[in-house]
Amino acid sequence: MDRPIPNGSVVQLKNVTKRIGKRTIIDNLSLDLPEAEVFGFLGPNGSGKTTTIRMMVGLMALTDGDVIIRGHSIRTEYEKAIRHVGAIVENPEMYKYMSGYQNLLHFSRMIPGITRQRIDEVVDLVGLKGRINDKVRTYSLGMRQRLGVAQAIMHKPSLLILDEPTNGLDPAGIRELRDYLRKLAKNEGITVFVSSHLLSEMELMCDRVAIIQAGKLIDVQSVRQAGTANDASAVSTVVFEVDQEEGALQLLQGRFGVKRSEGGLTIEADRDTVAAVNAELVQQGIKVYSIRVLSKTLEDQFLEITGGESVV
Amino acid sequence: MLFDFIQLIRNENMKIYTRVRTWIMLGILVGLVLAIGIIALTMGESPNNWTMMQTESMILFMLVTIFTVVISAESVAGEFTAGTIKLLLIRPWSRSKILLSKYISLLLFALLQAAVLFVFTFAVNAILFGYDGSQAVTQQVLGVNRDIPPLALMLLEYICQIVNLIIVVTMSFMISTVFRSGGLAIGLSLFLLLGGSMITGLLSMLNKAWVDYILFLHMDLTPYISSPTMDIREGVSVSLGFSLGVLAVYYIVFIAVTWYVFKKRDVAA
Ligand SMILES: Nc1ncnc2c1ncn2[C@@H]1O[C@H](COP(=O)(O)OP(=O)(O)O)[C@@H](O)[C@H]1O
Ligand SMILES: [Mg+2]
Numbered sequence: 111m112d113r114p115i116p117n118g119s120v121v122q123l124k125n126v127t128k129r130i131g132k133r134t135i136i137d138n139l140s141l142d143l144p145e146a147e148v149f150g151f152l153g154p155n156g157s158g159k160t161t162t163i164r165m166m167v168g169l170m171a172l173t174d175g176d177v178i179i180r181g182h183s184i185r186t187e188y189e190k191a192i193r194h195v196g197a198i199v200e201n202p203e204m205y206k207y208m209s210g211y212q213n214l215l216h217f218s219r220m221i222p223g224i225t226r227q228r229i230d231e232v233v234d235l236v237g238l239k240g241r242i243n244d245k246v247r248t249y250s251l252g253m254r255q256r257l258g259v260a261q262a263i264m265h266k267p268s269l270l271i272l273d274e275p276t277n278g279l280d281p282a283g284i285r286e287l288r289d290y291l292r293k294l295a296k297n298e299g300i301t302v303f304v305s306s307h308l309l310s311e312m313e314l315m316c317d318r319v320a321i322i323q324a325g326k327l328i329d330v331q332s333v334r335q336a337g338t339a340n341d342a343s344a345v346s347t348v349v350f351e352v353d354q355e356e357g358a359l360q361l362l363q364g365r366f367g368v369k370r371s372e373g374g375l376t377i378e379a380d381r382d383t384v385a386a387v388n389a390e391l392v393q394q395g396i397k398v399y400s401i402r403v404l405s406k407t408l409e410d411q412f413l414e415i416t417g418g419e420s421v422v
Numbered sequence: 423m424l425f426d427f428i429q430l431i432r433n434e435n436m437k438i439y440t441r442v443r444t445w446i447m448l449g450i451l452v453g454l455v456l457a458i459g460i461i462a463l464t465m466g467e468s469p470n471n472w473t474m475m476q477t478e479s480m481i482l483f484m485l486v487t488i489f490t491v492v493i494s495a496e497s498v499a500g501e502f503t504a505g506t507i508k509l510l511l512i513r514p515w516s517r518s519k520i521l522l523s524k525y526i527s528l529l530l531f532a533l534l535q536a537a538v539l540f541v542f543t544f545a546v547n548a549i550l551f552g553y554d555g556s557q558a559v560t561q562q563v564l565g566v567n568r569d570i571p572p573l574a575l576m577l578l579e580y581i582c583q584i585v586n587l588i589i590v591v592t593m594s595f596m597i598s599t600v601f602r603s604g605g606l607a608i609g610l611s612l613f614l615l616l617g618g619s620m621i622t623g624l625l626s627m628l629n630k631a632w633v634d635y636i637l638f639l640h641m642d643l644t645p646y647i648s649s650p651t652m653d654i655r656e657g658v659s660v661s662l663g664f665s666l667g668v669l670a671v672y673y674i675v676f677i678a679v680t681w682y683v684f685k686k687r688d689v690a691a
Contacts, residue, residue: 201506
């Protein structure tokens with residue numbers, strides 16, 4: 111029934127555009143989401159994340175372009191396309207006057223093939239077993255978030271969309287969510303599309319991040335997970351902390367883009383060069399107290415790309 | 423497929439009947455029937471059971487109308503106000519079918535109230551004041567010039583009230599869909615219903631032909647039970663067919679507007 115996935119993308123956004131009145135809120139946004147990845151969608155408040163997500167799930171009509179989910183157009187084959195999507199758009203709003211279980215039962219009835227057993231399974235998975243028969247009215251935000259995740263994954267979607275899921279969660283909750291989403295992507299092969307205006311979270315959570323600003327897609331960056339970046343030939347920015355900065359600067363003058371910076375001298379070099387420079391400095395009687403690689407964070411990249419506009 | 427659609431109706435029913443207010447409404451209806459009967463009894467009155475049933479039904483149907491407006495005005499607007507509309511719509515169902523399931527569950531709720539009212543006004547008054555089912559009652563006690571037993575007359579009156587109720591549900595459902603705010607939808611629906619029939623009373627004094635097509639003049643069909651025509655303004659009377667035609671046009675317009683707006687609307691709640 112579902113068409114094969116072209117080039118491994120579960121979801122393709124093709125020239126997605128939204129205009130309301132004369133304002134262009136989303137401008138010609140194209141993006142491919144690969145299978146089994148946690149894909150971040152980063153942008154300042156008001157940049158159009160929620161609007162994009164609303165169009166992806168058919169809550170808003172596209173002015174132009176299309177969204178293809180598992181080969182089905184959200185415009186022309188809505189029911190087939192949305193079958194593969196689980197989502198929380200903005201806040202995890204549930205029927206407050208019903209219990210958590212009744213809420214899940216409600217949504218399970220809308221998609222054929224979800225058994226009671228499956229409901230129990232997801233209740234277990236999100237850790238709501240003890241409170242599932244209480245009214246949602248009595249839930250904390252964190253619990254509502256989990257119930258939201260439960261309804262979103264109940265039907266085993268190929269794409270899980272979460273709009274700013276960390277809003278209102280404490281650090282422990284965020285860490286828990288992060289581990290959980292990574293597990294879903296790796297073990298179940300689900301593509302997770304998660305939006306946020308916080309860089310720090312995106313770096314921790316995602317394999318790749320698309321950056322949006324003022325409705326335009328600016329860049330897609332892959333996030334380096336700790337420990338994977340130590341490629342021998344990769345050039346990085348390295349800080350040397352030395353006792354005689356003046357002498358060291360003269361010695362290295364004109365080489366490796368050396369410059370003085372906070373906490374010492376920085377050079378651009380690969381691993382072997384760093385070792386050689388260290389030996390040279392020591393030979394000249396300059397004491398080296400520490401050598402540190404300045405890893406370029408997503409934040410630096412983001413600031414570079416957006417020209418320094420803050421995103422907190 | 424049909425089975426799957428019934429699941430949607432079950433959902434909507436669940437949303438109506440897990441709320442305490444629904445049961446309070448039904449409780450008030452039953453309670454008032456009992457209370458009115460018992461008060462009449464303790465005052466030493468011995469009215470005819472049909473007179474009691476007819477009077478109570480007439481009064482309590484106003485309450486049923488209000489309850490129906492509250493529930494149907496909240497039906498769509500409430501989901502927008504609470505934000506649950508988003509989770510409701512992102513399912514493999516067209517918006518039309520989701521809306522239809524809501525509409526059907528509201529009609530069922532209206533019918534349930536009418537049924538409860540019928541059964542209780544019938545049974546309570548028969549128990550308290552005795553039962554006289556003879557055909558003579560219709561003319562002599564209830565004053566309706568028809569050769570039918572009183573029970574049949576009551577059924578006819580209820581059918582008229584149910585037609586009225588269907589129009590009420592449909593109108594407040596439309597307002598609910600168009601205005602998306604629960605409180606506003608309830609307020610506006612009640613205002614239109616109560617204000618509408620008052621203003622229409624004034625308008626019908628005008629001798630203008632367009633007055634004949636005002637919805638509120640045709641919502642009460644009970645006059646047709648005892649007469650083939652109904653006077654709607656000075657010197658003008660219309661037939662049942664005319665009234666049903668006017669109702670049908672309004673009905674179709676309400677339904678068309680509701681479905682069109684719901685299907686087209688961007689959900690940005
Ligand atoms: N229904 C709407 N009508 C007009 N403008 C809107 C509407 N919804 C959102 N916007 C505007 O679109 C922009 C993007 O909003 P949104 O998608 O909510 O951003 P984000 O989720 O990234 O914070 C904002 O400038 C917002 O004011
Ligand atoms: Mg947003």
